[in-house]
Structure formats: C-alpha cells, structure tokens
Amino acid sequence: MSNVSISEVTKNGLWTNNPALVQLLGLCPLLAVTGTVVNALGLGLATMMVLIGSNIIVSLIRHHVSDAVRLPVFVIIIATFVTCAELIMKAFTYELYQILGIFIPLIVTNCAILGRAEAFASKQSVGMAALDGFMMGLGFLMVLVCLGAVRELLGQGTLLADMQLLFGPIANSWTLRPFGEGYSFLIAILPPGAFLVMGFLMAIKNAIDWQIKLKAEAHKPAPIKGAKRIRTTGHIS
Amino acid sequence: MRQTWVTPGGVHPPENKLQSLTQPIGSLPIPDKLVVPLGQHIGAPAIACVSVGDKVLKGQKIADPAGTVSAAIHAPTSGIISAIESRPVAHSSGMDALCVEITSDGDDKWIEKSGISDFEHTSAKALLSIITEAGIAGMGGAGFPTAVKLNPGFQRPIDTLIINATECEPYITADDSLIRERAEEIIEGIGILSHILGNPHNILIGIEDNKPEAIEALAPHTQDTGINVVSFPTKYPSGGEKQLIYILTGKELPSGQIPADIGMVCVNIGTTHAIKRAVVDGEPLVSRVTTMTGEACEINRNYDVLIGTPVEHMLEHNNFDAQSCSRVIMGGPMMGFSLTSKQIPIVKTTNCILAPSVEEIPHNEPAQPCIRCGMCAEACPVSLLPQQLLWYSQAEDHERLEAHNLFDCIECGACSYVCPSNIPLVQHYRSSKSDIKKAQEEKVKSTQARERFEFRQQRIELAEKEREAKRAARREAAQQAQASTGTDAMADIIAAAQARAAAKTTSPEQELAKLQRAVSSAEMRVEKAQVKLDAALENAEPTEKINILSAALSGAQQKLEKAKVRFAEHPN
Amino acid sequence: MQEVAVILVSSVLINNYVLVQFLGLCPFMGVSKKLESAIGMSAATTFVLTLTAMVSYVIDRAVLIPLDLEYLRTISFIMVIAAVVQFTKMFIEKTSPLLYRVLGVFLPLITTNCAVLGVALQNAAKPLSFAHASLYGFGAGAGFSLVLILFSAMRERLAAADIPQPFEGAAIAMITAGLMSLAFMGFGGLV
C-alpha cells in the first residue's frame, strides 16, 4: 500500500474505483441534486473540496491518533470542512445553497470521504493523499455532472440552465435549448429518473469495461496453470 | 361405500387404457438370450452365485441378496449362463450395470417347486424368509424388497394394509388385467400378507373408478373376508403411496417417514400376486405382467413376460415401427423413463413398455421461460410451488429449495404436464436433488478431511514438541555434565553425536542407487508424458488439454534434467 | 392520535426517506442483496435513528439554540451519531450476544447513513416537540426498513433472472429502485 503511482491513483479515482459508479458511495446527493448541471456542479465542487481537505489533514495527523478515536477524529475533521463549505456557500451562493439544502451538511456522511480517509489518506503521504482526494473528488464530480446533464437535457430540454447561481450574472445567457422551447419529459427530473439514468450510466460503464477486458484478454499471454502451488505437508525427508 | 378423501391438485391425462385390454394376458416365445440385471431393486445389487458355463433351471437362484435390503435373483428360464458382465440396464441413465446372461435351452424346465398350502399355520418369520428367497421386490415402481417392508419389526403394530391397485398412469393395464384374470390368487396373496402382518384391522384395496371390471372381479372373492375394495375418482397420481394413504384414510404420511411409522403398509397388487405364487406355489419371481402398448406397435396387449427378456424381443413380436415412434418408454407416459437401447431387459418393476407414435407423444418442444402462471401449483398433488422450485433451482439456491420442501416432491410430473411453457420441471428437480445430496455428502467428507488434517497437524506438532523437549533435556544434561566434568565430557558428547550422524547418513553406494532410481523414474515419467501428448495430438484434442499435457511433459523433462545433474554431480 | 398516524404515514410512505427524499441510499443499495442482512440492517437503523433523533433533539434545544450555535449542528449531530452507534454496539454486545450476532456487523455502517443525520437536521429545522421529533426518527427508520426489506426480497428474486450482461448487478438494482420510486409517486398528495 505504501507506494502507489500517480497514474494509478488517477485511474482509480476516475474510473476503476470511481466512488459513485463502482463503490456505490455518496448515492444520496448523487441522485438527489442532479436535476440540473448547476446543482450537480455545486455539490460536486463542495464535495471535492471537502475530500481534498480532509485527506490532507488526515494524512498530516495520521501518526498521532490512536485506534479507538481514529474514526471519530476523522469524522470531526470532515465535519469541520463540511461546515466551512456550508458557511461559505451560504455566504456567497445563497440560492444554490437553498436548492441543495440538506445535502450540503450531508456531505459528512458521504461514505466516500470517510472511506478515503480511512483506506488511503491515513496510510499515505500528504501529496498522494491530496492527489487521491482530488481524483476521487473529480471522479465523483464527473458522475454528478454527467447525471445532471443527462437529466436536465432529457427532462427539461436545457443544458447549463441557471448557471448564474454558481458563476454570477455572466452565466445568464449560457442556457442551451437543443430541442427548442416547450420540450419536457418530466420523469427524468423526478426521483425515478435519477435512478434510471444512474442505472444506465452504470451499464454503460460495465459495457466499456467488458470491451476493455476482451481486448486485454486477447493480448494477455496465457497464464501458467498451477504455477502458484505450494506443498502443504512441508518437507519430505 | 367407504368414505374417501380428495387430494389437492392432480391431472387428467387421456387414459388410453382400452387399447391393451382387448385381449387377455398373453405370453411371448422364450427369447434366445435373457439378460438378468443383478440390481433390480432398491438397495445393494445381488451377488451372483453362478459362473459362466453353469447350467441352470428355471427358478434356480442365480444371485444371493447382499445384506438386508436386497433381493435374490432367479433364472427366468432354463439354460446356460453365457456371460456375467456389464450391459445396459433399465435405468434413466441408460448406463451399464452387472447382468447375468442366460442362453435359453428352450425347455423352460422348472426346478422342483415346494409350496406351502396352509400358510396360516406357518410362522410369519418363515413366510418372510420364503418371500426373501423368492426375490420379491415391490412391483409398483420403486422395487423395494418386500420382505423388508413387511417386517417393521418391533416398531409400531400395523393396523392398515393397503393394496395399491390404483394404476393411475395412462396406458398401463398390467394390474387391471391381472385382477381381472387372477383375482382369486390375489386375494390369497392378501391373506398371506395379512397373516404376516398379524391380521391388521383394515385391509383396503384402493382402485380407481375407471376399472369397473376389475372391481367386479374382486367382489365375489372379498365377500365376508373383511377386505374392503375402495374405489375413488380417477385422477393422476392417486396411485402414489402417500396420495393413496390420504385418499383411503384421510391421514397424511409425515414428511420423511415411512408408512410403517403410522401403522400402515402399502403393497402393489402385482407384488401380492407374486407373494401368493412364491408361498403357495413355490415359484420365485421370474416373470411379471407387463403392458405392451402405443401406436408405434401394431399389437397392444398385456403379456406375462420373463424377467430378463430384452425389450427388442417384445417390440419385434408386436411389429414395432421405429420410424413412427417418438421414443420407447419403460413405464407410463408420466413417470416412465425413456430407453436408450433396444437391448435393455424387462425387470421386476417393469409394468409397461410404451412405444407411442409421434402424434401421440410429440417430440419435446423447447422450453419457454416460466411465466409464473401457477398452473403447476394447481396441479401439484403435494401442494408445492413448482414455479418457485424452478426459480431457485435455476439460481442454485439450495437453502430456499429445501425451505420450499423440494424433497417432498414425488416426481410425479403433473406440473410438467400442465406447464404451458413446456419446462422440464421434474428434470430440474431431479438434478437439484442430486446436487443437494452431493453437496451434503461433500460437506461430510470435507469435515472429515478437515478433522483428519487438523489431527495430523496436531500429531506432528506434538511430536515436534516432544523432540524439542528431549533435545532440551539433553542439552541440559550436557550442560550439567559440562559443569561437573569440564570440557572433556562435552567433547565426548559431541563426538558421539557426530558418530551417530555419520552412521545415519547413507553409504555412497546407497546414495548412488537412489539417484539412479530417481533418474530412471524421471525418464519413465517423460516417456509417459510424451505418449500421452502424442495421443492427444493425434486425436486432435482441445488445445487446452494439449497445453496441459505439454506443460506436464516439460515439467517431467526438467525433473529428469535435475536428476541427471545430481547423478552426474555425485562423487562416484 | 391522529397526528401520530399522520406523521407515521407521511414519513413511511409519502415522504419515504429512501425513495422520495433520497436519504440512506448507500446501505439501501449495499445491504439489500440478502433478505436476512436487510432485516438486520433495518432493525439496527431504526433503533439508531430513533435514538439519535432524541439525543440530537436534546442537544439542539438544550445547548446549540440557547448558545446561538446553529452552525455547529452538523458537527455535533455527527458526533452524537458516532457516539450513539458505538454505544448501541456496546450495549447490545453486553446485554444480548444473540442480537449482537445479527446486528453487529451493520452498526458501524449506520454512522455514514445519510438518513440518520438527515432526520436530525430536518427535525432541528422544524418546530417540533420532543415526542414528535422521536416519532419522526422512528417513522424514518420504519420507512427505511420497509423499502429495504421489500427491495431485498425483490433483489433475491432478480438473482435468477436472465438480465442483459451490462445491467447485471448494481445497474439493474438501480433501475429496479427507479421503478419502485415510480410506484411511490402514487402516494403523492396523500395527507
């Protein structure tokens, strides 16, 4: 565990061990706030910040906490970051804060964060931990935005609507309407749509993985069968 | 009229019984060769007590029962034992099993018969031994040795004797015609059974109401005998032992128990007839009544067939048309099994040979998915949920299967019969049952293996510890000795130890011989591997296998190299 | 009495925490493969939910509000949850080893169940009495249990289904959950 490569961490976070698609963690915000891209982006960024921050701090203090209170300490660290994020969003993007509502404080219980703190940051150097936080956060953010984009597009026929909530007035005119006015397919933005679209995203990932695996298998040399056998009955004199 | 009870479920397939009832029970010419399997019953196969070349008479014992749950086998006709070897036998697997082949001499000469006329004054024990010796095993289907069944021993007293004359399977009329023609003998057989069982209160003959002639035939003989002939509405599978018990008595046989546990015994009518023949006439079980029917045969009738007659012989005598036949079935269309070879012989449990045309019983349609319509559950006579069993059987969920009472399924096939999706449900259940049994056996075996392994490890550990202790003791002694006698003693001890070690090492010659052996054995291995590989290559076996073999070969070659090197390195 | 019924119906069915409010989805997806574990998880979660709803209510009203520290809700509640979960684990282990065998493995997972923190936070945002706050906690737990148990029974059934390869596993579970939440939309407008 002690030496992992940068590319591995990147690949893990973005694809092979993607917190949302593979580990199925942080599903609540993932499904609840992805009605539009802007919501997804807002929450994704907040989560990413918390993830990076907590990973760094956990990595810094990893040698100083005992086992008994390790988890509570991690939880406190995460909660601190979340509260800070909450306060900042409240101050600067109040309307978005209101839309995301309870899901900002709930970043605390996003198991992906605690999971990373526990499984990675508490065993790695600060730099790696920060990178891991960033990549995992980015992986999560990507899925959130994907989901948000698909749902927004299918559901109300827009893309990048209401971006001003996050980026201020310059974003007022960003909204795209590929299907023209008046289009709506409500189920996509209602709860069932969240699950369905997520299911399809996962299936797409599975299909891609399957293709990759097929390709890889075609190139892989056949394993040497039985190469790893040992004797159970020890030395025979 | 006695009260009868109604079982749940059941089906009404077309009966098709009339075809084979137009003529009385007939007989076939004796075939040239008869093949008598040694395992025709449940339990251990009998052990042949004749050898090839022996001359036997009809009714002469050719195999002894092996243990309590087994039955003797007798020569069905007189002739010469021409072979004792594996042949295809009457079994769903179509596999071979040990059989005795008799080349008939055409005389059909009986051994000397010694019957008992007054069985009422013979002890039950003696009668049971006659039945055992006569090789009688249940002729209703399962082939359970009848003497064992009739000897519940110190268990509960039997108060109900049920004679199974239901014959609920379509097409089959063997029991029906037997009753019509030999009712008197049957009643006598029942008398013997009753005597053996200590005259139970109730003696019931259960028979479906589609056999009025048989009921009629029994009537004059049962008057004032205390034997009740109970008829009940026709429905498949009323003839199942459990179903019949419920129909006749309203009692259910608790799961996992046998009828004797609730004071009942259930015997097939054919078995009863065979018991009469064995006891009164002194004839062991060498023939039985079997129905030959189906549109692919010109003649449909019942025959008194010698056990061991190849099916081919029967088919030929009835002008079998292989082209129009969809499959040849031993038993009825619901529970019988299809035959994979014409050579398979008739056995004690064969009540029917059915050769239907393709129109009668078409080829199986491919199965469609289960739509959970529940028709199967409606048809199941033991109130299972066949569709759930199917589901869990596909999912290989053994726990759920057992919770759904898979092992109470009597494999009657009513569910498959009604299934609109043509699913071979029964086959699924059979396969799952075997899987579960196998898994259980493996579990037991693996537990044993674990225990043995752990025991071995403990033993080794213990031995190690002992050795360690001894060594420690020795060291201590040495130290003490050193303390007292100084370095000299120590040197002595070391010298002694070295001497022991030297003695232990093998002499160079021995060493050389060992190495030589190693080389030659490695050579042998290489050779063997090469042969195998060549053979595989020649037969164009799958590359996988070839890979394995070539890996084995190269392994052996390496070993050989090593052995050679060691041999070469040896000083001599 | 009627109020109790209304709170229960609304938190169990109409505003179901899992399918309508999207809380507690990770255990919902993660612990629903086997009915048995789903039942264990349900019991443990309901218990913890009710208890944390009570304790966090007390802390909120007795400490945070008087001191004007509402912004510390998240952190104090999560501490409450962590402690209650630990405490429950300890308590069950001591009093009923049998129950512990059933529930033990699920308890740590509850700390990161959003529904637990979600209920505490939602309760804090509403003017509620202590009894109602506890009832909301219990109702949330009951709603969670209901759908988790039904869902796991359904997933067990799906185990033998002939699902297209890319959809096997979590993907089809998601879609099933989607159809379930579709069904739950039927409860809209009740109460």
Next chain:
Amino acid sequence: MLDFVIQQPIIAALVALSGLGILFGALLGFAAEKFKIEGDPVIDQIDQLLPQTQCGQCGFPGCRPYAQSIADGDEINKCPPGGQSTINSIASLLDVPAPELDQEHGQEEEVKSVAFIREDECIGCTKCIQACPVDAILGAAKLMHTVIADECTGCDLCVEPCPVDCIDMLPLDVGIKQWQWPSPPLPNGLIASDKTYISLNHEDAA
C-alpha cells in the same frame, strides 16, 4: 459565567464542542477498553466453505490458512478443487462479486480423482505417508502401501514424492448410483433463431 459564555460566540462554540468531545471521548475510550475485538468468526465460516482438499494449490499450507488470508482481504478465486461453486458461495458470504478461478493456481477438474498405489511396485519408502495431509495412506516402512479411497481427498501431493512413481491419480468412476440428471438447458440458452430449427436440433442432440 453562563451569561459570559452566551455573550461570546467563539467561546460558546469552544465550550460546547469540547464538552461534547470530552463526553464522547470518554464514552469511546470506555467502549474501546471494555470491548476489545475477539477472534474473527468469519474465518471459520470461510473455512467451512472450502473443500478441505488441503492440496496447497491456493498457495497456502492447507485450507484454513487460506481462509484466514481471505478474511484478511485476499482474493477468493485461488482454490481450484472448490472451483466456481466455492468461489460463488464465498462471494455470497462476503457479499462481494464472484470472480473467475485464477488459472495460475490450477484448474477445476471435472471429475474428482483418488490416488491409487500400484502395490506390486511399491517399495515401502513411506514418503507418500508423510506427504498425505489427511492420513489416507496406510503402510509401514518397507511394506506395501495402500490408499484408503474413501479418505483420500485427491490432492495428489503424494504423487510427486514417490521415488518409484507407483502412485496414479485415477478418476472416480461415475456408476449408475452416482449418475444424475443434468440440469436442463435454460430457455435463454437457445441460440438458434427459429423455433422449428431449435426443436429439430434439440432432438438431434438428445
């Protein structure tokens, strides 16, 4: 005092949070001491599922050490004698996806086999006895050896040590008693594209 605290928001926060911290710290400390983790029952459960062939193909000296290693997070696809069904049941126990058997550890054999010693060639060296993990070989020095077929797990560990190569692994034969109906093909196993075609094919295969 209380007034003072209420007046000073920062101090209030400090007091409240550290108060909670102390409280929960004490609670957890108490729990940590009072309830230490005991042995892991899951090892036993995994061990129960392994076939106990004790062959070492997994790379561990026996099944239990492998069970231990699985409990510590090792891959579950290393046991060839157990094959896919063992992998599946461990996967369902641990609630993880079931991988395929790792070929590098060996292959699942279709039929189980047992060791058989060609007794006339045996020189009584006792090496196979030492090799057998389950004590399934009988014999004494310089005397002929035999395998107790019932107790042999088919691990083939005894084959290699034999100096005269007199041990064969014979497949257990499938007699009429062992025969079982194969599970019928699932409806979705059809690959042809036409009903009549299938039914013909089906018959041919049968």
Next chain:
Amino acid sequence: MAFKQVSSPHAHGAQNTAKVMQLVVWATIPGLIALTWHFGWGSFINVILASITAVVSEALILKMRRRPVGFYLGDYSAVVTAVLLGLALPPLCPWWVVVVGTLFSVVIAKQLFGGLGYNPFNPAMVGYVVVLISFPIEMTTWVAPLALLPDGITHPDFLESLKLVFFSTSPMDGVTGATPLDSFKHAAGLTVDQIYQQDSLFSQAMFAGVGWEWVNLGFLVGGIVLLGSRVFTWHGPVAMLVTLALMSLIFWDSGSSQSPGSPLMHLFSGASMMGAFFILTDPVSSAVSNRGRLIYGALIGILVYIIRAWGNYPDAVAFAILLANFTAPFIDNYTLPRTYGHTDRRKATERLEDK
C-alpha cells in the same frame, strides 16, 4: 430417433404459453368494443399502434441480446402488454405518448430484466405511469363519452382520429371532458346526491358513470371468460374487488360532501375491472401462491381506494399495482402453502440450521 434420453413426464397437456397470451388478447375485446363505442376510435388506434411498437422494439432488443427473435416473439407476451397499455391510455392521445409508453414497457420494464417471466414490475403499468407522470396534459385529456357530446357533434371518424393522433399539436377541444372519478373528486362541497343530479356524467348513467360502466362491464365479461378457461385463479381479482367494495362501504359516509363515493361507483369506474381481471392477474409480476394472491389482491384494493380517495390521482390502479408488485416477492416468502406431510407452513427464509 426412437431411443433417446428424455426426462419424464413424456405426455404434455394442451395448454401453451402462446395460446394463453392470445386468449388474453381476445378477452379484451368486449372492453375494447365498449371503449370504441363510447369514446371513439382512439383506443383502437392506441392498441394497434402500441402493438406495432411493442413487437418492433422487442424484436430489436432480442436481436441486440442475440436471442432467437422468432421464438420469443412467438409467445405473444409483447402483444398482451401493448394491448393492455393501449387500452389504458386516453383515446386520441398523441402518437408519441403511445410510443414512449410502449418503449418503456417493453424495453425498460421487461427486456432489461431478462424478458418474459423475469420482470418484477408489470410492464404495461410501468409504461402507463411513466407517461402519466411525464406528459400530464396529454394523459389527463379524456374524450367525453358519446352520450354527453353536444347535439350534432360526434367523435371523429377513423381517418379523422388517425389525423388527430398523428398530426394534431394541441388536444382537441369540444369532445374532451373529465372522467367520473376525476369529476367526483373535485366536486368539492357537493353531496353525492347533488353530484349525481348535477353532473351529467352521473345523471345520465345507469349505475356508475356514463360509458365507463359499460367499459367496466366489458372487461368483467372478458375476465370471467379467462377465469373460466383457468388462465388465472379467482383469488387475486376477487380479493381486490371485495376489498375495494369494502373500503368504499366503510368510508361511504352516507353520501355527504366528504364521501369518496359509493362501492358501485368504485367498482365500475376507471380501470377497476380491467385492473382486477387483466392487470393484477399478470402472473409474472404477482404473488405466486393462492394465499399470496389473496393478500396481493387485497393490498391492491386497499391502495386503489386510498389513492383514489385521498391521493393526487383520480384513478390509482396503475400505482396500486406497481406498489403491490414491489411487495410480491416478500409476500411470496411468507405464504408458502402447507405441503403434504408437514404440519406447518414453512417460510421461504427458513434456514437449515434453525431447524
């Protein structure tokens, strides 16, 4: 060919899945006739359009899944789904509503779960609810029954209807109106008697609502035919209808302005009969044992009433059935019949060690 290994039983009964499915399709005809008679050609067009979509999409998916297309299409289940969905959709709704609904039914609710026999939810109802939620305007615009159209106006003829379905951009005016359940629900403040007098939907009806009573009777007849041919058992439908009647009796409130309506109205309005005989009887997604089906049916009856009386949706059969589908596997686990030779009913979850 005569000697081969086949598992018993060798005989097979006359029933087969395709026949069962075809029978279900035929049995919807009385209902379809009643619908067409009272509401015009719309339902007929829906059924045809849905069937074509269903068959084509099922074929495509099967092709993608590399399954024998002919073999699976031959079971007619896609047609049953499509016909039932077509009957449930509002007559003359735009074509894309039908197509989207059918695609959701066949592709998502059925084929993603493995096709016939594996879907846990009723495909037709999934399709219906999806379009109901997604296109509320189109889905709540019902054609008025023939008897209530103003003099001189009739339903559009077949070609006109086709034009409406395929080319109209806005729902047609003049011929639309509320359904009895809808209008009952929103006649706030009126007692039942007043509603029955003032609302022509009821005042001109024989016993439930104009047109609707006949549609329900039609489905009742079809359902009885199916029951008679043993396509399903009585347990589910009877349990549903009885609980629905009981619920409406209990909350009848003697016809006050708060009353959610009489048993007769509930039994013969909306999709009650179609739901009871054609939809909850879908064997694939319902409970399996008879006892399970009693519970399942009763649950649907209760849910239908609750949602009708107090929920957002005037008719609730689709939601109630989906909700009950959701509970079906759980019900199955605890309603095994008592097997011969056992004293107790077992639970499917019973573990071997517990014994």
Next chain:
Amino acid sequence: MIFKSMGKNSTLLAVFALITALILASTDRLTEDRIAQSERLAAQKALFEIIPLDLHNNDLLLDIHAIPEKYWNMLGLKSGGDVHIARLDGLPVAAIIPSVTPKGYSGDIAMIVGVNFDGSVAGVRVVEHKETPGLGDKVDLRKSDWILGFNGKSLKNPEPNAWNVKKEQGEFDQFTGATITPRAVVHQIAKTLEYFNQDKQRLLNELSSAYNQLSGTDQSFSEQQVQ
C-alpha cells in the same frame, strides 16, 4: 486501565474539538455578515419582485402588520400572517398580503399578493404548492409567466364576476388540461383584493399613526392621498 483510556481519548477528542471549534467559530465570524445579507436578500427577493426597489425605499421585512383574525378564513390562513407595507419616502405604496387557497388540485396553494393602495394588483407570486408537475405547476413563475397576467387588475377591472377562468366565462386563461388550479388561484386573488378593500382603512390608520410617531407629523393617510 479504563480510566486511562477514557482520559486519553477524551483529551484527544477534546483537543480536536477545540481546534475545530476555533476554526469553525472564526469561519462563522468571517462569513456572518455576508450570510445575514444573503439571507435578507433572499427573503426580500419575492417581495422585491412584486414591488421593485425603485418603487419603495423602506425595509419591507420590518414594516409588518398583523392581519386581524376575522380575515384569516378569507385569506385561507390557518395561524394568521402579516401584511408587508411598501412605502416610498414614508408614504405607503402597496401592501403585500399572504393568501392561501385550499382548492388547488392537490391541496393548498400559498401565494403572496401585492396590492397597490389604489386596489390594483401589483404582483402575485405562488410561494408554495403541490400541483401536478407539468400541469398545475404553471402558476409558478419559474414554469410560466401566467401569473404576471394579474398585474394591474383590480376588482373593477375586470368586473367581479369576470374574475374566473375563460372556460367559465371569465377573463383569465386556464392551462391546457388543467382548470382547477388556475381557477383556484384566480378566485383567491379576487378574495384577497376583497379583503384589502375591507381592511384598507384600518391599515391606513395604523400606518399613519406609526408614520406620525416617527416623523412627528400629524397626518392621516387617506385613500386619495396615497394614489
């Protein structure tokens, strides 16, 4: 042993909690003002939309007057509410009145109705509703600007009996496929205007007394004056 562990862990957690509290408290201090401002802005947003800033210059959130209980029923209020008054340089411009109709398709629809002191509608916003998405929810400005159609209407324009949807011979559009929701909203707005007519005098009195107290003048607002 236990006490040692408890002590150690407590200290550890407490230290962490302390640091945390410090960080959080400072963040809170830093963002406090900004948050307060955002909250105010958000709360005012709907009010501002009805009465824009260039039409008033008082603090709408503070200028509130309780609605007498006898009108609660009329406005559909269950536990009362406040009228917000907008003034320009102290002179009242409009009143913003909370109002709820229970006759929505799926229950209550809550709105705020801005009424100019001349009795015309300054603006209406639906603040809470459960209407069917895609059908009844067009009363929400985010979905459709139907609600803007009320601006400038009063009980005289159109006539009171034309305060209805077109389908029932009124003046206002209904939505395609949904009549119940718009009808409920139209009726409720009419009712709110009626309330305003009835309660206006009382409000004006209250306002003038407050104004006089503040400015030290003695002025009574009359209808004419405000207009």
